[in-house]
């Protein structure tokens with residue numbers, strides 16, 4: 739009997755950024771519970787019913803680290819094909835022009851890092867493959883194939899704004 743995999747679960751992940759060049763800093767959160775517990779990541783979560791992806795990104799940023807972004811920019815998408823659980827599609831945002839104070843939430847303990855000292859050893863295994871592309875300011879589509887233990891295949895494609903926008907309405911790999 740063949741079973742059909744459910745459609746991918748949709749998430750956002752948001753990276754607050756300050757400064758530029760060698761002074762560029764990124765706010766990461768150490769996840770305190772759930773999936774990715776104990777790992778550094780951007781802030782984010784599941785798309786709620788009736789919400790746009792931009793709404794989701796603003797809400798998750800505020801809920802998880804207390805910040806509001808006047809400049810929230812959709813910069814990429816991650817298609818994660820997983821053998822051991824549902825597939826994930828994660829829409830990636832950078833957040834600049836930040837308002838408010840950074841606060842620790844139930845979910846995340848935030849900390850600023852300079853971009854030359856990112857804690858890749860304590861991040862999701864694929865982070866080092868695509869964070870440099872995001873931090874360079876490129877727009878991208880990344881595809882990863884995971885087994886339980888490994889990322890067995892990946893590719894990162896640089897795209898233009900039109901292609902990225904198209905993927906918002908047709909989020910398929």
Ligand SMILES: Nc1nc2c([nH]c(=O)n2[C@H]2C[C@H](O)[C@@H](COP(=O)(O)OP(=O)(O)OP(=O)(O)O)O2)c(=O)[nH]1
Nearest residue numbers: 749750751772773774779781782783784828862865
């Ligand atoms: N880089 C990377 N990010 C991931 C992976 N898996 C995964 O969920 N994420 C991101 C997407 C989301 O931003 C975040 C997980 O969201 P979450 O489970 O905390 O969702 P949520 O905030 O809605 O959860 P909750 O309030 O219901 O606990 O981590 C992964 O394998 N790699």
